[in-house]
Amino acid sequence: MKAYRGQPAIFAARTEEERRAHLEIRNVCLNFGGIKALNNIDLQVANGELFAVIGPNGAGKTSLMNCITGFYRAASGQILFNGRDITHLRAHELVRVGIGRTFQNIELFPGMTVLANMLLARHLYCNYSFPGAALYLPSVRREEVRHRKLIEELIDFLEMQSIRQKTVASLPYGLMKRVELGRALALEPRLLVLDEPFAGMTLEEKEDMVRFITEINSAWGQTIILVEHDMAIVMSVSHRIAVLNFGEKIAEGTAEEVRQHPEVIRAYLG
Amino acid sequence: MTTAFPAEQMLTLPRLLSKQAEVLGRDAVAIREKAYGVWHAYNWEDYLRYVRHAALGLASLGVRRGENVVLVVNNHPEWLFSELGAQAIGAVTINLFTSSIPEELRTSLQRTQAVLVVAQDQEQVDKLIEIRARIPQVRKVVYIDPTGMRSYREEEWLLSYADLLRAGEERDREAPDLFSREIARGNAKDIALMIQTSGTTGVSKLAMLSHRSMIAMGRQWTEAIALQPGENWLSMSPPAWIVDQMWGLGVSLYSGMTMNFPETPETVTEDFREIGPAVIITASRFWEDLASKIRVKMADAGWLKRRLFHCAEAIGAAAISARDNGREPAAATRLLRRLANVVIYRPLLDRIGCAGLRNAYTGGHPISPEVIRFFQAVGMNLKQCYGLTEAGGIFQVQPDGEVKPETVGKPLPGVQVMMNEDQEVLVKSEALFSGYYRDFQNTEKAFHDGWLKTGDAGYLDQDGHLVIIGRREDIIKNKTGQAFSPDFIETRLKFSPYIKEAVVFGEARPYITAMVNIDMENVGNWAEERLIPFTTYLDLSQQPAVEELVQREIAVINGQLPEMMKIRKFLLLYKLLDADDEELTRTGKVRRRFIYGVYLPLIEAMYRDVEQVETRGKVRYRDGRIGEITTNVRILTTSG
Numbered sequence: 001m002k003a004y005r006g007q008p009a010i011f012a013a014r015t016e017e018e019r020r021a022h023l024e025i026r027n028v029c030l031n032f033g034g035i036k037a038l039n040n041i042d043l044q045v046a047n048g049e050l051f052a053v054i055g056p057n058g059a060g061k062t063s064l065m066n067c068i069t070g071f072y073r074a075a076s077g078q079i080l081f082n083g084r085d086i087t088h089l090r091a092h093e094l095v096r097v098g099i100g101r102t103f104q105n106i107e108l109f110p111g112m113t114v115l116a117n118m119l120l121a122r123h124l125y126c127n128y129s130f131p132g133a134a135l136y137l138p139s140v141r142r143e144e145v146r147h148r149k150l151i152e153e154l155i156d157f158l159e160m161q162s163i164r165q166k167t168v169a170s171l172p173y174g175l176m177k178r179v180e181l182g183r184a185l186a187l188e189p190r191l192l193v194l195d196e197p198f199a200g201m202t203l204e205e206k207e208d209m210v211r212f213i214t215e216i217n218s219a220w221g222q223t224i225i226l227v228e229h230d231m232a233i234v235m236s237v238s239h240r241i242a243v244l245n246f247g248e249k250i251a252e253g254t255a256e257e258v259r260q261h262p263e264v265i266r267a268y269l270g
Numbered sequence: 271m272t273t274a275f276p277a278e279q280m281l282t283l284p285r286l287l288s289k290q291a292e293v294l295g296r297d298a299v300a301i302r303e304k305a306y307g308v309w310h311a312y313n314w315e316d317y318l319r320y321v322r323h324a325a326l327g328l329a330s331l332g333v334r335r336g337e338n339v340v341l342v343v344n345n346h347p348e349w350l351f352s353e354l355g356a357q358a359i360g361a362v363t364i365n366l367f368t369s370s371i372p373e374e375l376r377t378s379l380q381r382t383q384a385v386l387v388v389a390q391d392q393e394q395v396d397k398l399i400e401i402r403a404r405i406p407q408v409r410k411v412v413y414i415d416p417t418g419m420r421s422y423r424e425e426e427w428l429l430s431y432a433d434l435l436r437a438g439e440e441r442d443r444e445a446p447d448l449f450s451r452e453i454a455r456g457n458a459k460d461i462a463l464m465i466q467t468s469g470t471t472g473v474s475k476l477a478m479l480s481h482r483s484m485i486a487m488g489r490q491w492t493e494a495i496a497l498q499p500g501e502n503w504l505s506m507s508p509p510a511w512i513v514d515q516m517w518g519l520g521v522s523l524y525s526g527m528t529m530n531f532p533e534t535p536e537t538v539t540e541d542f543r544e545i546g547p548a549v550i551i552t553a554s555r556f557w558e559d560l561a562s563k564i565r566v567k568m569a570d571a572g573w574l575k576r577r578l579f580h581c582a583e584a585i586g587a588a589a590i591s592a593r594d595n596g597r598e599p600a601a602a603t604r605l606l607r608r609l610a611n612v613v614i615y616r617p618l619l620d621r622i623g624c625a626g627l628r629n630a631y632t633g634g635h636p637i638s639p640e641v642i643r644f645f646q647a648v649g650m651n652l653k654q655c656y657g658l659t660e661a662g663g664i665f666q667v668q669p670d671g672e673v674k675p676e677t678v679g680k681p682l683p684g685v686q687v688m689m690n691e692d693q694e695v696l697v698k699s700e701a702l703f704s705g706y707y708r709d710f711q712n713t714e715k716a717f718h719d720g721w722l723k724t725g726d727a728g729y730l731d732q733d734g735h736l737v738i739i740g741r742r743e744d745i746i747k748n749k750t751g752q753a754f755s756p757d758f759i760e761t762r763l764k765f766s767p768y769i770k771e772a773v774v775f776g777e778a779r780p781y782i783t784a785m786v787n788i789d790m791e792n793v794g795n796w797a798e799e800r801l802i803p804f805t806t807y808l809d810l811s812q813q814p815a816v817e818e819l820v821q822r823e824i825a826v827i828n829g830q831l832p833e834m835m836k837i838r839k840f841l842l843l844y845k846l847l848d849a850d851d852e853e854l855t856r857t858g859k860v861r862r863r864f865i866y867g868v869y870l871p872l873i874e875a876m877y878r879d880v881e882q883v884e885t886r887g888k889v890r891y892r893d894g895r896i897g898e899i900t901t902n903v904r905i906l907t908t909s910g
Contacts, residue, residue, distance in 0.1 A: 001303070001310075002346050002390075003431035006416035152306035157417065162536035164307065211418065219420040 008153035010188060011220035020047050020082065021098065021190035021223035023068070028077035030063055030247075037063045039247045041077070045191070045225055050217045052226045052234045054258075055244035056267060061227045062104055064244070065195050068225070069101045070094040081191070095124060100189030102180040104196045104227075110169035114160060114179050115151065117168055121186035122147040151186060158182050158212060174205030181212065192216075192224045198233055206230070210237060235259070243267065282456035282481040284321065284358035286488075286523045291318035294526050298499050301347050304533040304541055312347065314526075320347070320435070322449045324355030327438030329448070331410050331429070333386050335360030335455070338464075340384040342366045342375065342394045345505040345531050348414045348431055350518055352388045353463070353509075355438075357481075359452045363463045364476070365510040368394060376401040378466065382476070382707070383407050388431075391415035395428060402427070458482040463519070464707055465512055467659045476707035479515075483662040486700035487516050488524025490682040494667065495629050499526030501548040502626065506538050513551055513633075516663030543623030550630050551655065551664060554637035557630075560622065561641045582614035586647030593671070615649040624650055631655040633664060636758075638765045639675035646673060654678050656738060661722055662701030666736055676762075676830055677735035687736060688721070693753050694742055695728045696721040727753055729832070746777045752834045754782065756862065759835055766823040767792045771847050773860050774837070775873050781838040783876040785869065786820060787846050793819070808901065811842040817906055824908045837908055839876040843869075844901050845889050876905055 023045040030038040038060045045051045053061050066072040068079060070091035079087045081097055089097065108117050125147070128140045155164055158178055168176060177197055184192055197213070198206050214237055216222040228234045234241060235255040243251040243264050251261040258264055291314040294300070300317040302309050312320070333339060339356040341363060343349045353363045366378055368390055375397055379387070387408055389395050395413050398405075413419060414431045422428055442449065462484055464476045491497065503522060507513045522529050527548075532541035568579050585606045592599040599607070619625040630652045632642070637654065645652040656678035657664030666687065668679030681687045685699040698721045705713035716723055727739045739745065740755030747753050756774040763772040763784065770789040776782035788811050796819065797804055804810040820842060828836040847853040853865055866873065875883040886900045 001305070001348065002415045003348055003435065005305075006419065149306065156306060159534070161307070161533045162540075165540075215418055215420075219418075 005153075005156060008150075008157045010150050010154060010185065011216065011222070014188070016221075019190060019221055019223075021045070022047055022082050023191055023223075023225070024078075024080040025064075025068070026078040026080070028064070028067060028074045028079065030060075030067060030072060031075050036247050038067070038074075041244075041247075041249055043242055043249070043252075045223065048217075048221045048223055050213070050224045050226065050237060050239050052228060052238035052241045053244060054228060054231070054234055054241060058246075059244040060247040061244055062195055063247075065101065065193050065225070065227055068094075069099055069193055095187055095189075098188075098190030099193065100184040100187040100191070101193035102177070102184050102195060102197055104199065106173075106176045106180055108168045108176060108179060108183070111167060113165050113167055114171070114182075115155075115164045117179060118151045118154065118183050118186050119147060121183045122151065124187060151182075154182050154185055159208070174201040174209075177201065177205075178209065178212075181209070185216070190223060192222055193227075194224060195227045196229060197226070198228060198230050206233065213237065279458050280454075280456070281458050281485055282357065282453065282460065283462055283484055283519055283523060284325075284354050284453045285456065286485060287314075287321060287354060288318055288450075288453065290314050290523060290526055294499055298526060299528045300522075300526075301350065301529050301531070302502075302545070303347050303531040304537070304544075307533075309530075309544070317350075320351040321354045321358060322442065323435045323438030324351040325358035325438065325452065326441040326449060327434035327436075328352075328356055328361065328386065329359050329452070330437045330441045331386060331412075331434070333359060333361050336362070337386075338362050338364060338382045338384040339386045339388065340364050340366060340379060340382060341388045341509065342368055342370070342398075343388060343390045343414060343509060344368055344535070345509060345514070346390075346414065347529075347531060348388075349509050350529065352412075353519065357462050358449065358456075360456060360460065362461050362478075364466070365463075365508075365515070366466070367508055367510045370397075372397040372400045376404055379405045379408060382464070385409050387411045389413045392418040392422075395419070395422065399427075456481065458485070459704075461704060463515065465515060465659050466510065475709060475712060477659045478704045478707055479662060480704050483701045483703060484516070484520040485524060486520075486684070487662045487665075488520035488522075490665070490684050490699070490701065491521045492525040493684075494682045495549070497521065497525035497527055497549070501525070501527045501628075502530055502545050503527050503549060504530045504532065504538075504542055504545050504547045506532060506535075506542075507552065512657070512659045512663050517551075520663070539623075543621075546620075546623050546626030548626055548628050550627060551633060552631070553634040554632045554641075555635070557632050557637060557645065557652065558641050561644050564618070564622070578614055579618075582610035583644070583647055585610050586615070586649065587643065590643060590646050594674075611649055618648055619650060627651065629653070631664070631667060633657065636676075636761050640765065642673065642675055656736065658724055660703045660716060661697050661699070661724070662703060665697060665699060665701065668735070672733070672735070674731075674733075674735060677731060677737050679735055681736075689729060690718070690723075692742070693727045693729060693739070693745075695724045695726050695736065695738070697724060698722065727755065748776050748782070748834065749778055749780045754835045759784070759831065759837065760860070762827050762830065763824070763837075766827065768796065768819060768823055771854075771860065773847070773862060773865055775866065775876075779877055781877075782835060783873065784824070784837045784840040785843050785865070785872070786824075786840055787843055788816060788820065790846075807846060808844045808899070811844060812901075812904075817842060817904065821906055821908055828908060839905055839907050841872060841876065841903050841905055843872075844885075844887060844899065844903060848890070850890055851888075872903060875903075881905055 025041055025043040028038055028041045055061050067074050070089055074087055078085060086097060128143055132140050155161060163171060168179060197209055210233060217224055241255060241258045242249055243258055245267040250263040251258050294314040296313045296315050298314060299311045300314045301312040339361045341352055356363050364382055385407060387398060389411055398411050410429055411427055412429050412431055412434050416430050458481050460481055461478045462481045464478050466474045467477050503517055505514050518529055530545045532538045568576060589599040589603050589607050616625060630650055633655045642652055653668035653673050655664045656666040665682050665685045666678050688696050690696055702722050725742050727742050727745050728736055731737055739758045744757055745753045745755050759774045760772045763769050768789055769786055771787035773785045774782060790807055793816055802813060802815055804813060810816060824837055849856055853861060855861060872885060882902050882904050884902050886898060889897050889899060891897060
């Protein structure tokens, strides 16, 4: 019954402690040959925050996200997550630590269904053995049902019921982005990194996405880092904003503070 | 087994439910809902329990007998729980469309002085909050779907549905006999619900329907097509419409049918297939879309499938046309048809979820005979029906094997239909509505001696089938005072693939004439196949071969029209009627008066003894320039 919905277990069943996320970036530098992609970046994202990173093209936003999620290795500096140094962890290890992400250019399995793509994220939480799965033991079956239920709740939350059995390749771009968000949430991340989740969307798709993101943040306390170009959205949803330009952080603060910052005005208008 | 209930004075919808819970109990599925990708079933006892808790929950919120409760909900079980729950404690329910804008909600809420609103989700709640200051009589808003509602938790005006049920459960523990006491106070003549009618004049009216009407409708349908408990209905039209009200509350409660609720409006096609309903009533548009979808899919199918499909369709068509002519199809055709049924029809119908359909109905706008024949040919029992909110729903259906494209069939058992001197269709049955809410004047006008005036003009054909001509206000009279509906004739003309638009004339004239626009694409293809060269629309419409083509088409249509509605003369207009030239409305409707004025010389010519008339017409080019053309328009006569 609808009346008993709206409480996806993937959010509702987690305790405050299981959700806790605190990210600290200290003096991170990243070079590509002679180019300084990131120069002495310092950032802190507090638990429960919706933190946005903005900046012109090539400012180093995605590079920074790739450092956090283990796709790039910082040349120097430190990244701490809940007090643990994660600077040198690999992507798959970071997922276990509790960092999930979506990609600027969608990285789903196009030939698989939406459901399969999302179930794949639950691999992390599958405890059964290969022989057990091959025999499809009752315990395996129970676990599969549990995962399917969690995914179905997410599908319901993200309003994707009508596409669950469709292959990702057949979907419009905006919906693919939604599937990516769903897959990232299926990882039960403490920190969710969203790399341009609104790019290439229609106005209506953007509105839906804003609704989902603010809901998981405000109702379920999900800590989020958001990289985005659409200033109107960033300004309206984020708690704090950091502005990058040519690999340097030029400003940080609330939407109002950032908007009035002379460096920011220069970078965007100059 | 059909459960027969005595038509007692005290039988109300909630009582009918509790009887069904006794009779069918846990053995039969009353409601099925798809959620989280699987179907969840509720038996009749579950159903009654939820209604009981909803009823007592509403009572604990202070809803009293005779007060109005508004629902702004989608097709989910909570709709039925709330509606029957409110009725159980003697409240009257009104469903509004979830697509209503806040202003529309405000008007309806003020008009009904509703004390409580059941809203589907955050979207509906937001609309209500927007108009809150102007609807002070609304004491509480109960929302069903809690998604996104966490930030509203402090708001005392709002209550979640889960909390409503909890409150009801608690009340039930305190006073275990309260529910049965409440439903015992109900009377069959009490108003159960109200439905907003669209009203052609713009101001909508609220039709009040009693428990007796709804139950009578349930009985009429159950008997007419022998509905069985457990047969499936898929709830897909909005609860604010009469069709799902009549089925969800009247028919399913009476017959014990299962109400199935799709997961979301977007998944209806899939859910439809999974359920395979036994009965469906829907607008002609649905069938037209489905037919064209099947055709498109077949055109893309492999060679073998395509050939088999066309063969099977031809066999079906042969059998249907034999039957239409009153003959038994030849033995060979019958055998082939049985074979086609196994190889083609069944798998095809199964694909679209229609294999379980015992009865399929199309209502609303007249359906194209092509489409109805197509479905009949592939073995689907698609028939036409007719009804209106004030009559308690649909009361006129085509019996099996008597499907004629132009009629809406015969009355259900217990329904009487007749025409008055103005050719207006009158109906009498137990299911008729009790009147318009707080509108004595219109209620008076709606009835004549206990007969409901439908506002539609019609006639009975030789087999006793009702033919609806159109709304009475659209009816025009010819020179001898006989009534006809231009819309009725135009709709039928447009069923021809070669006719795009048609305007029919004949007011105070001795016979009926038509001005026709050909369908450039279809007629163009037809001409190409016959190697007839043409350039523009003007050129194509003046080709003698095209004139003959349309002449033949109209002769066929004339064959289906009664004598006085037959088209005697017509002309093919040299240009397409266009909204830019003010000949059509922006929604594509013909502006008859305007066209009459502009083309008067041409229309006059159709009532004189001429074969050709020279005319000078204005055309607007794409770039906005207005050009003038001089051309000869031929007046064509028709047979049939």
